[in-house]
Structure formats: structure tokens, C-alpha cells
Amino acid sequence: MVDLRYESPETIEVAVALLAAEGQMARVFAGGTDLLVQMKEELVEPALLVDIKKISETRLIAIDPDQVRIGAAVTGAELGENEQLKAMWPGVVEAVELIGSAQVQGRATIGGNLCNASPAADSVPALIAAEARAVIAGPDGIREVPVGEFLTGPGQTSLGLGEFVTSITLPKPPEHGGDAYLRFIPRTEMDIAVVGAGLSVVLNPDGTCAAARLALGAVAPTARLVEAASEIMVGNKLDDTVLEALSAAASETCSPIDDKRGTIEFRTKVAGVLACRVAKIAWRRAENN
Amino acid sequence: MNNKDSAGTNFKWVGKRTRRPDGPDKVTGRARYGDDMIVPGMLHAKILRSPHAHAKILSIDTSKARAFKGVKAVVTSADIPDHPLTKPPYGPIITDFHDISCNVLAREKVLYDGHAIAGVAATSERIARAAIKLIEVEYEVLPHVLDPLEASKPDAPVLHDHQYTHGVDPEPEKPSNVFRVVTGGRGDVEKGFAGADIIVEREFSSQPVHQGYIEPQACIATASEDDSVELWTTTQGHFVIRAFCARLLNMDMARIRVTASEIGGGFGGKNNIYAEPVAIRLSQMTGRPVRMVMSRSEVFRATGPASGTHTRIRMGAKKDGTITAAEVDIYNQAGAFKGSPVGRSIETFFSAYTIENIRASGYDVCVNRPKVAAYRAPGAPMAAFAAEGTINELASRLGMDAVDIRMKNAVREGDQSLSGIKYGQIGLLDVLEKVKSHEHYSAPLGPNQGRGFALGYWMHGGGLSSVSANLLDDGTIAVATGNPDIGGSRSSMRVMAAEELGIDIEMIKPIVADTGSMGYSHLTAGSRTTFATGMAVINAVREIIDKLRALAAKKWEIPVEEITWEAGQAETGRDGIKALSLKELAGMATKMGGPIAGHSEINAGGAGAAFSAQLVDVEVDPETGFVSPKRYTVFQDVGRAISPDYVEGQIQGGAVQGIGWALNEEYVYDDQARLQNTGFLDYRMPVASDVPMIDAVLIEVPNPNHPYGVRGVGEPPIISAPAAVANAVENAIGITMSSLPLSPPKVLNAIEQGQAEKD
Structure with missing residues (x-):
């Protein structure tokens, strides 16, 4: 049995020092909707919880001229209530809002969803599609990493000793841009993605695609960018040929596992279906922007 | 016997929507459930x-756990008495104390992932959790088997070396996982099939499903130095828990006093003992109260689901829809110990129909899963899934309407169930007619939508109930029953008592009394409580009325025969005598003879059969196989709805559980047969947004064997739900579906295979 300590520092520096001193036995505590459940199920037994919610940087949504900064401890409910952010990156917000129930939404944070590093995390495909970056504080100062590179495996991140995510940045949305996120679950809510798909698209003035990023969740050890999507979509309209190619490219990107949540075959098929559906939604949003 | 207007127009309270007596405490959080009880000095227990x-237990070393700071006692099967195996003849329900003992704490073998091995009592739950990890168990791992068909094969790993299949000829020479073969039938099946114009032959399979009660099992046992025990527990029947614990632990029954907590769902899953005897033994060993609360994961791994089944079925019919013959073989998995509800499966396959020639065999099969427990109409939904699916196919191949074929074959008063029970006044035809005339039956369907229909039959139980009604001197009445209120029984009891007495329902306080205060009352199960315990309430209240009339007679010095009880007061036809109200009489009682109470201890019979039909519209996403129920109507003969809100609630709950059974619920095991989905996140019961409003159409054909016409209500609505949902999916995608659950991968595969066959 390990005795558990709880700390709630008010500065990044103190948090980093606490985490660095405790090492592997420390856990960052934001909403706790994953961590507390894991502790209850005895999957983890930390010696120190460092609550980051009193660090003001982690609790802010800052909309600057060139980028959006979302504090790591901002909750799904808070994102959902931010109309300005919702208008800018609706796909990212809708992804975070899918996590858990209404009650969980009041606690679950965007940073927690990222750092829990579940292959099925809803926020991640949307963040990758939006070219989001994780801002990391550590003993050597601040560094920034693209979200796609931050995650290294199921439950694994590139965080080093004493490091934690303070915020997530999104670029200023491009003109005629739109994003969207969809997931498949066998129920209508309160479930974990069997497949998740996030897509952001930018349109040319002539209505063809200028840029596109499609990312898939729950179909590989980490969320994956569908590299071929950009090539398939750029310069084209969203016609049946493009959708068919997009669907095939999405399915080809998958290397899922069979588990309690879904089969390899089903995940691979449905990834293609969701890719097309999410592309249509993002496209429509881009046309209206 | 029915002394009220059978149309129900004279009722003051029956059939009214009243404020629920359990409501305020539940919505404020004041109601005390299993784990809400805190006792000074209590220890916390956990189970290894x-x-x-499947493994032999070679040794158990508890020394390190015992030595751990804060641990007060460790219990293993060595501390629980063993019992001999039950010998034949076997009744329909087998309660084998050898099996129960081995399930409570494993003896020579563990038989499923999650099988209890040892219990630890410690000064905190955290210490208890840490200590169970210090218990060293040496296993010899054995091959396992999870599927009932596989387990029935001669080369399957055998769970019990002492078990030889019962009910087969010749007597087997080798032990088997098949505990027994139950048969039923009538007529001449071969002759029946020879007379058929069309024969449908199919195989169906269904997965085990959990009752999914929200509240996990929890109890506190307090043993005294004089060998008595107080037990607080969440249960559907504290009298049964008392009997089981006493028998298992070789204790005098009267020394165990069980109080039922408020109960957060049971659905049949809280009829059994799991941790209670372990908590009692730990309390006896330590002399301190011991609290034991199961986690959700423990509930899934170690408490009973409903049987998974495999069914082979064959039915024949004439061109006019007359079903001439039916035969069925069903393999019901019992889990680790014998006792699946295979007899009820057989009884429910065809008992709604007047089929002349039937042969049915049911196999009770042990597999390496937790022992099955009752679940809302045990054995019936899986039987209806196969039988109703086959009848729907017969109808479709004959070009007949799904309701018409059932009307053609429907049982009526005087017909018999498969087990030979003669039907009294039943409402099957009323139900079917109501379906046909309902707007839902012919409402238009949208794209990718399909409509399903199925019928469910259930024979209800009555049984033992005790009631004590005490008139207090302010004129209020405490009505105590021995039945935990799991689905609104306190409301029904209050309504029936108020109706009899002719007083306001708020003057009656219904309570659930403990085993030390009441006569024996059987489980709140089998949809029996409002029927059987309700009858005892009516009896007890009538005794009060008789005593009040006698009191009035004494006061007025006239013969009691001249006094009637009307609208809550004693009256006489004589001029100049003013009626005496209940309140006035109650105030006089203690000065004129003593307190007034009414009692009733009965064995209620004649609960009778009930029928529930369901219409469901689903929409299937052709690209993902996702099935979304869009509209749902349940038509049920409820006899008489005492509290319509609760009756509708029962129907809605049953249908929703049936939808889960049909669509997504299943146990996922890894290749070592370790359960993977031990929580509600991955054991996918429906959430509220998954289901449409369930419309309940209450059909009231009063049961002549109850003063108010009550039939059971809770079980029928789940029975036909899986069959109806499956039928709707078949109708939407045009492909036969025979294996539950109809999860998206399965439905998508079927759609793609169907497409491939068309191409």
C-alpha cells in the first residue's frame, strides 16, 4: 500500500518541481475522470497527485489574433459554452463534448483526454486534423509539440520527467475552413469510440479543396493522420469519386485490434464510412465560412 | 370474490395516479441502500x-494476509460447512447447498473467472484490498468451456466429476456438463409434421445477459456472543436470505434477523446469497460488525446472468395458418453450477398456442461462467426469441399477417399450457385484437426502417406472504409486509388498503419489516408481490374492519351483523345512531378492549397467465449496421393496474432491458476466459437516449382469483422484446437474424452478405 499525497500548486514552476521530485509515482490531476477511475480499479497507485487546476494558465481560453490557446484543465462543458471558440473550431469542440455524460463534462478536461493517451480519445483526431500543438512545461522550460507527435502509444506520451501539458494551441482558422468530428459507438452516448474521425478542410474561392487533414482514432495504437487524404481531396470537389477514394484511404490507414469494443473488420469498414460523413460536414461548414 | 364493479368505475384509489410513498426519500438521497449503513466498530471485508x-486449488496460504497490520480475520471454504449434494427426484428449481457452499467460497476447484476464494476483514477497505493480494493460491489450471453446445459434447472439459446427466436412458457412464435433460410435449409430432403444408426449421442463439441492477450487492453482518446474527442487506427476499444463511452455516433460523435495505434494482439477481455468509463468518470470527460491498466489476464477474442459449426449432403449419407441430431442443447454460431455468424455457415456447403436437427437450448445461440467476421471466425471452421468430417466418412464408397467425392458434379459456395448467379467464385475444386496431400497427415506415412483432407468455407465481396491519390511535395505519419494495409494491399495498378501508391513502404508511417482526414472506420476484402480498394486505385490512365493526357494536350495544363499513366509517341503518369514523373508533379502541391489528399469512394461488405483445419500429444504418429503435408499443394484459404509473414503468423497463438483450449486451471473454467487460461502459445496456418512449397499452382483463383482478406485471414485458426487435431488424434489412445480440458488426455483416448474394 502506498500512501497518497495531494498537492495543488499555483504556479507551473512548483508543479514541475513536485513532479520532477516524485518521478514515476506522480500523476497530474486535472478533471480526474480517467485518473480516479483508474485508481479505484487499482490500475495505477500513485504516491502523489499534482492538481494543476489552481495554475491560472491551465484554466484559460485565450483567443489571440494568430492562435487559440486552451488551458489543459479547461473542461468539456466550458469549451461547449464558448461560442467564439465553437464558431472557430466546431469539430474540436464537438469532439471534446462527446466525452462522457453531462456530469463528466463538468470535470473532464481537454488536457486530460490528450494525456490519458487512449487510442480512442475523442479529442485527439479532431486536434490532429486542426494541427493542434501541446504546450509542455518542464524542468528545461517550455516546449511545443504537434499533438500527433505527442502521443507515442496506448497510454504513452512523449512527456519526460517533471513535464506536464499546460495548454493546447490551435491555429487561427483559415478563411473558408471548416472542421468536424464524428465517432461510431454502438449506443448513442456514454460509450468509447469504436472509430473516431476528425477532418479539417480549407476551400478555394472556386469551391475546390485547398487543404485537408483527416485523422482517425481507435483504429491503431495512436490516432493516425490519413496521409493520402490531402492528395485525394486537394484541387477537387467532394464528389462520389473523391468520397470513394477517401473511404478507401481511411480504411487502408487502419491497423486496429479486435477487442471488447470492436473487431478489426468492423473498425476498418466503418473508418471509411465515417471519413466520408465527416468530410461532408466539414465541407459544408467550410462553405459557410 | 370480486366485490367491486368489474369495470373499475367505483374505485376510489385503484387505478389512480398517486404520489409515490418511496418518492421523497429517494429524490432527497435519504433512502438507505445496501452500502448506506454505517455501524460503529465495523470492519470492511473484501473477497479474493x-x-x-477453471482450475484446481492445490493450496491456499493466508498467513501473510493474516499477519498484515489491520487485518482481523481471513475466511476460506474451510470455515464454511460443506453440505451433501441434492439427490433426485429434482423439482423444477434446485437449491443445492453443496453448490451454494462451493459458490460462496470455492472448495477444490474454481469454476469461473471471479469465483470467490477467500474473504478478509480489516480495519479499512484499503487494507482489506491490499491484504487479499497477499493470499497465495496455488492453482492447476484446467481447460475451460464457455459455450453450452460445446460443453455438451463428450470431449468437453468437465466441470464436476460427480455430475452424471439425469433424465436420459440409458444412465450415462461418464460425468457430463449436462446436468439434466428436461422434456415436455403432447400429441404425436411426426403425425403433426406429416399434416403440415409448410415446415420451418431454424437455429437460434442468445448470449447471457446481466440483470444490470444499479446497486451492487452490499451487506453488514453483526454477530453476537449468543450465536445470533443481524444482517442488513440489499435483497429481493430477506426471509429467503435468512433461510439460506441459516441452512448454509448450520445456524438456528430464529437467531438470524435480516433487514432488507432499500433496493436499487434486482430483476431476479438479488434472490441469492453471495457475500452474506462470508460477512457473517467474518463477524463471528472477529466479534465486530463486518461490511461487505461488491464492486461493479465483482458484480459482473461473479453474480448471475441469465442463461445464454442455443436452440434448434422446427414448426409446421397448414396453409390456413394452423400450426400442426412444433419441436425444439434448447441448450441453456447454467454457469458453474446446475440450475438454469430450462423448465421455464420449455413451458414458455409454445404455451400461448393450441398446437396439438409438441416435443420439447431442454439441456441444463454447466460452463465456466458465473452461476446463472433469475432474470425477469427466467428462461422465457430466449424461448420466445426462437419460437416467435419461427412463427414470424411461418407467417411470412404463408403470406399471412403476423397477428392473424397468432389469433388462429391462440389459447383461450379452458385450453392448457404445455405443463398442463388449464387457463382461466385470460386476455390473449384481447391483446391481439388491440394490436391490430392500434394505429402503430399500420403506420407508414421510413427508409431503412422495419417493423417487428412478437408475443410473450408467462405463467405467474403466487406463494407465501405475510402482512401485519396496525391501526394506531390517531386513525392512521401502518401496513407492514415482508417484501422488499423493488417495483412499487409499497404504493400498491397502500392503494389496496385505502380502497378496502375507504380512507385517504395518506393515512396509510406502508413499510417493509424485518424477518424478526413478520411471518415468512417469499421473494419479491415472479411478479407475485402485488398479487400475493396484496391479497394478504386486503385480508389483514378486512380483519381490521371486522374488529372495528365489533367495536362499534360494543359501543352502540347492537348486534354486529347490523353494522356495515362504508366509506371509512361504521354505519347502521338505525335512526339516531351517528356513524363512527375510523379515526373515532381508533381513538376508542385502547380503552374498549385493546389495540386493533389485522394479520394475514397466506399461500396465494391462481396468479394465472399473462400475455404481452410488442410492436417495434427500428431504423438500420446500412453502412454501419447500427440499429436504432424508433417507435415501441407494448400491449399487455395487466389484469388490473392498481398503480398505473408503476405498471407502465414496469412495462417500459422490461421492454428496455429486452432491447439491450437484443441489440448490444454480451459478455466478452479473452482466450483464457477472463471477462473483459466488467462495467457498464463496455457491457452495453441501453442508455436513455438509445430508446424511444415506450408506449404501454394497458389491457385489463381482471384475474378472477384476486379481489381487484391483479395479474403479475413485471415479467411479461421483457419476454417478447428480443424477438420483436430481431423481427424488426429482419424486416428492415430483408435478412433472417438468428443470433443475439444484433450488434452493429453482426448486422453489417448480414447486410453485406445479403448484398453479395443478390449480386
């Missing part, structure tokens, strides 16, 4: 469970 599905 098997990580293996």
Missing part, C-alpha cells in the same frame, strides 16, 4: 477472486 476460469 479467481483469475482462472
Whole structure:
């Protein structure tokens, strides 16, 4: 049995020092909707919880001229209530809002969803599609990493000793841009993605695609960018040929596992279906922007 | 016997929507459930469970756990008495104390992932959790088997070396996982099939499903130095828990006093003992109260689901829809110990129909899963899934309407169930007629939508109930029953008592009394409580009325025969005598003879059969196989709805559980037969947004064997739900579906295979 300590520092520096001193036995505590459940199920037994919610940087949504900064401890409910952010990156917000129930939404944070590093995390495909970056504080100062590179495996991140995510940045949305996120679950809510798909698209003035990023969740050890999507979509309209190619490219990107949540075959098929559906939604949003 | 207007127009309270007596405490959080009880000095217990599905226990070393600081006692099967195996003849329900003892704490073998091995009582739950990890168990892992068909094969790993199949000729020479073969039938099946114009032959399979009660099992046992025990527990029947614990632990029954907590769902899953005897033994060993609360994961791994089944079925019919013959073989998995509800499966296959020639065989099969427990109409939904699916196919191939074929074959008063029970006044035809005339039956369907229909039959139980009604001197009445209120029984009891007495329902306080205060009352199960215990309430209240009339007679000095009880007061036809109200009489009672109470201890019979039909519209996403129920109507003969809100609630709950059974619920095991989905996140019961409003159409054909015409209500609505949902999916995608659950991968595969066959 390990005795558990709880700390709630008010500065990044103190948090980093606490985490660095405790090492592997420390856990960052934001909403706790994953961590507390894991502790209850005895999957983890930390010696120190460092609550980051009193660090003001982690609790802010800052909309600057060139980028959006979302504090790591901002909750799904808070994102959902931010109309300005919702208008800018609706796909990212809708992804975070899918996590858990209404009650969980009041606690679950965007940073927690990222750092829990579940292959099925809803926020991640949307963040990758939006070219989001994780801002990391550590003993050597601040560094920034693209979200796609931050995650290294199921439950694994590139965080080093004493490091934690303070915020997530999104670029200023491009003109005629739109994003969207969809997931498949066998129920209508309160479930974990069997497949998740996030897509952001930018349109040319002539209505063809200028840029596109499609990312898939729950179909590989980490969320994956569908590299071929950009090539398939750029310069084209969203016609049946493009959708068919997009669907095939999405399915080809998958290397899922069979588990309690879904089969390899089903995940691979449905990834293609969701890719097309999410592309249509993002496209429509881009046309209206 | 029915002394009220049978149309129900004279009722003051029956059939009214009243404020629920359990409501305020539940919505404020004041109601005390299993784990809400805190006793000074109590210890916390946890159970060590098997990580293996099937293994011999070679040794158990508890010394390190015992030595751990804060641990007060450790219990294993060596501390629980063993009992001999039950010998034949076997009744329909087998309660084998050898099996129960081995399930409560494993003896020579563990038989499923999660099988309890040892219990630890410590000064905190955290210490208890840490200590169970210090218990060293040496196993010899054995091959396992999870599927009932596989387990029935001669080369399957055998769970019990002492078990030889009962009910087969010649007597088997080798032990088997098949505990027994139950048969039923009538007529001449071969002759029946020879007379058929069309024969449909199919195989169906269904997965085990959990009752999914929200509240996990929890109890506190307090043993005294004089060998008595107080037990607080969440249960559907504290009298049964008392009897089981006493028998298992070789204790005098009267020394165990069980109080039922408020109960957060049971659905049949809280009829049994799991941790209670372990908590009692730990309390006896330590002399301190012991609290034991199961986690959700323990509930899934170690408490009973409903049987998974495999069914082979064949039915024949004439061109006019007359079903001439039916035969069926069903393999019901019992889990680790014998006792699946295979007899009820057989009874429910065809008992709604007047089929002349029937042969039915049911196999009770042990597998390496937790022992099955009752679940809302045990054995019936899986039987209806196969039988109703086959009848729907017969109808479709004959070009007949799904309701018409059932009307053609429907049982009526005087017909018999498969087990030979003669039907009294039943409402099957009323139900079917109501379906046909309902707007839902012919409402238009949208794209990718399909409509399903199925019928469910259930024979209800009555049984033993005790009631004590005490008139207090302010004129209020405490009505105590021995039945935990799991689905609104306190409301029904209050309504029936108020109706009899002719007083306001708020003057009656219904309570659930403990085993030390009441006569024996059987489980709140089998949809029996409002029927059987309700009858005892009516009897007890009538005794009060008789005593009040006698009191009035004494006061007025006239013969009691001249006094009637009307609208809550004693009256006489004589001029100049003013009626005496209940309140006035109650105030006089203690000065004129003593307190007034009414009692009733009965064995209620004649609960009778009930029928529930369901219409469901689903929409299937052709690209993902996702099935979304869009509209749902349940038509049920409820006899008489005492509290319509609760009756509708029962119907809605049953239908929703049936939808889960049909669509997504299943146990996922890894290759070592370790359960993977031990929580509600991955054991996918429906959430509220998954289901449409369930419309309940209450059909009231009063049961002549109850003063108010009550039939059971809780079980019928789940029975036909899986069959109806499956039928709707078949109708939407045009492909036969025979294996539950109809999860998206399965439906998508079927759609793609169907497409491939068309191409």
C-alpha cells in the first residue's frame, strides 16, 4: 500500500518541481475522470497527485489574433459554452463534448483526454486534423509539440520527467475552413469510440479543396493522420469519386485490434464510412465560412 | 370474490395516479441502500477472486494476509460447512447447498473467472484490498468451456466429476456438463409434421445477459456472543436470505434477523446469497460488525446472468395458418453450477398456442461462467426469441399477417399450457385484437426502417406472504409486509388498503419489516408481490374492519351483523345512531378492549397467465449496421393496474432491458476466459437516449382469483422484446437474424452478405 499525497500548486514552476521530485509515482490531476477511475480499479497507485487546476494558465481560453490557446484543465462543458471558440473550431469542440455524460463534462478536461493517451480519445483526431500543438512545461522550460507527435502509444506520451501539458494551441482558422468530428459507438452516448474521425478542410474561392487533414482514432495504437487524404481531396470537389477514394484511404490507414469494443473488420469498414460523413460536414461548414 | 364493479368505475384509489410513498426519500438521497449503513466498530471485508476460469486449488496460504497490520480475520471454504449434494427426484428449481457452499467460497476447484476464494476483514477497505493480494493460491489450471453446445459434447472439459446427466436412458457412464435433460410435449409430432403444408426449421442463439441492477450487492453482518446474527442487506427476499444463511452455516433460523435495505434494482439477481455468509463468518470470527460491498466489476464477474442459449426449432403449419407441430431442443447454460431455468424455457415456447403436437427437450448445461440467476421471466425471452421468430417466418412464408397467425392458434379459456395448467379467464385475444386496431400497427415506415412483432407468455407465481396491519390511535395505519419494495409494491399495498378501508391513502404508511417482526414472506420476484402480498394486505385490512365493526357494536350495544363499513366509517341503518369514523373508533379502541391489528399469512394461488405483445419500429444504418429503435408499443394484459404509473414503468423497463438483450449486451471473454467487460461502459445496456418512449397499452382483463383482478406485471414485458426487435431488424434489412445480440458488426455483416448474394 502506498500512501497518497495531494498537492495543488499555483504556479507551473512548483508543479514541475513536485513532479520532477516524485518521478514515476506522480500523476497530474486535472478533471480526474480517467485518473480516479483508474485508481479505484487499482490500475495505477500513485504516491502523489499534482492538481494543476489552481495554475491560472491551465484554466484559460485565450483567443489571440494568430492562435487559440486552451488551458489543459479547461473542461468539456466550458469549451461547449464558448461560442467564439465553437464558431472557430466546431469539430474540436464537438469532439471534446462527446466525452462522457453531462456530469463528466463538468470535470473532464481537454488536457486530460490528450494525456490519458487512449487510442480512442475523442479529442485527439479532431486536434490532429486542426494541427493542434501541446504546450509542455518542464524542468528545461517550455516546449511545443504537434499533438500527433505527442502521443507515442496506448497510454504513452512523449512527456519526460517533471513535464506536464499546460495548454493546447490551435491555429487561427483559415478563411473558408471548416472542421468536424464524428465517432461510431454502438449506443448513442456514454460509450468509447469504436472509430473516431476528425477532418479539417480549407476551400478555394472556386469551391475546390485547398487543404485537408483527416485523422482517425481507435483504429491503431495512436490516432493516425490519413496521409493520402490531402492528395485525394486537394484541387477537387467532394464528389462520389473523391468520397470513394477517401473511404478507401481511411480504411487502408487502419491497423486496429479486435477487442471488447470492436473487431478489426468492423473498425476498418466503418473508418471509411465515417471519413466520408465527416468530410461532408466539414465541407459544408467550410462553405459557410 | 370480486366485490367491486368489474369495470373499475367505483374505485376510489385503484387505478389512480398517486404520489409515490418511496418518492421523497429517494429524490432527497435519504433512502438507505445496501452500502448506506454505517455501524460503529465495523470492519470492511473484501473477497479474493479467481483469475482462472477453471482450475484446481492445490493450496491456499493466508498467513501473510493474516499477519498484515489491520487485518482481523481471513475466511476460506474451510470455515464454511460443506453440505451433501441434492439427490433426485429434482423439482423444477434446485437449491443445492453443496453448490451454494462451493459458490460462496470455492472448495477444490474454481469454476469461473471471479469465483470467490477467500474473504478478509480489516480495519479499512484499503487494507482489506491490499491484504487479499497477499493470499497465495496455488492453482492447476484446467481447460475451460464457455459455450453450452460445446460443453455438451463428450470431449468437453468437465466441470464436476460427480455430475452424471439425469433424465436420459440409458444412465450415462461418464460425468457430463449436462446436468439434466428436461422434456415436455403432447400429441404425436411426426403425425403433426406429416399434416403440415409448410415446415420451418431454424437455429437460434442468445448470449447471457446481466440483470444490470444499479446497486451492487452490499451487506453488514453483526454477530453476537449468543450465536445470533443481524444482517442488513440489499435483497429481493430477506426471509429467503435468512433461510439460506441459516441452512448454509448450520445456524438456528430464529437467531438470524435480516433487514432488507432499500433496493436499487434486482430483476431476479438479488434472490441469492453471495457475500452474506462470508460477512457473517467474518463477524463471528472477529466479534465486530463486518461490511461487505461488491464492486461493479465483482458484480459482473461473479453474480448471475441469465442463461445464454442455443436452440434448434422446427414448426409446421397448414396453409390456413394452423400450426400442426412444433419441436425444439434448447441448450441453456447454467454457469458453474446446475440450475438454469430450462423448465421455464420449455413451458414458455409454445404455451400461448393450441398446437396439438409438441416435443420439447431442454439441456441444463454447466460452463465456466458465473452461476446463472433469475432474470425477469427466467428462461422465457430466449424461448420466445426462437419460437416467435419461427412463427414470424411461418407467417411470412404463408403470406399471412403476423397477428392473424397468432389469433388462429391462440389459447383461450379452458385450453392448457404445455405443463398442463388449464387457463382461466385470460386476455390473449384481447391483446391481439388491440394490436391490430392500434394505429402503430399500420403506420407508414421510413427508409431503412422495419417493423417487428412478437408475443410473450408467462405463467405467474403466487406463494407465501405475510402482512401485519396496525391501526394506531390517531386513525392512521401502518401496513407492514415482508417484501422488499423493488417495483412499487409499497404504493400498491397502500392503494389496496385505502380502497378496502375507504380512507385517504395518506393515512396509510406502508413499510417493509424485518424477518424478526413478520411471518415468512417469499421473494419479491415472479411478479407475485402485488398479487400475493396484496391479497394478504386486503385480508389483514378486512380483519381490521371486522374488529372495528365489533367495536362499534360494543359501543352502540347492537348486534354486529347490523353494522356495515362504508366509506371509512361504521354505519347502521338505525335512526339516531351517528356513524363512527375510523379515526373515532381508533381513538376508542385502547380503552374498549385493546389495540386493533389485522394479520394475514397466506399461500396465494391462481396468479394465472399473462400475455404481452410488442410492436417495434427500428431504423438500420446500412453502412454501419447500427440499429436504432424508433417507435415501441407494448400491449399487455395487466389484469388490473392498481398503480398505473408503476405498471407502465414496469412495462417500459422490461421492454428496455429486452432491447439491450437484443441489440448490444454480451459478455466478452479473452482466450483464457477472463471477462473483459466488467462495467457498464463496455457491457452495453441501453442508455436513455438509445430508446424511444415506450408506449404501454394497458389491457385489463381482471384475474378472477384476486379481489381487484391483479395479474403479475413485471415479467411479461421483457419476454417478447428480443424477438420483436430481431423481427424488426429482419424486416428492415430483408435478412433472417438468428443470433443475439444484433450488434452493429453482426448486422453489417448480414447486410453485406445479403448484398453479395443478390449480386
